[in-house]
Amino acid sequence: MSIEQETGPDKKSDEKKPKDKVEVEVRTPDGGRVELKAKLTDTVGELKDRAITALGVQPAPGVVFFLFLGGARLADLMTLSAAGVRDETVLVLASEPQVGAR
DSSP: OOOOOOOOSOHHHHSOOOOSEEEEEEEOTTSOEEEEEEETTSBHHHHHHHHHHHHTOOOOTTEEEEEEETTEEOOTTSBHHHHTOOTTOEEEEEEEEOTTOO
């Protein structure tokens, strides 16, 4: 007598393997937006610089830019993976006056 186990679809083939590349959308408060491809090992600062260039933003003296995810400001030195960025994540690029700037 043999015992057969009902298995259904192979779970491993259904699970998506972690991707090392993502496509994200960066938006600005004034309605600008750009889609960028990035690696999860890229830093937030690297992505921010690419977004500024792609959007054609001309940084004014005394103004700094930050990327936000879900309302939280992301640190430039964090990797995208550590910051919680996934494929199709939407980030917001915003600026603030630099502390001590006149």
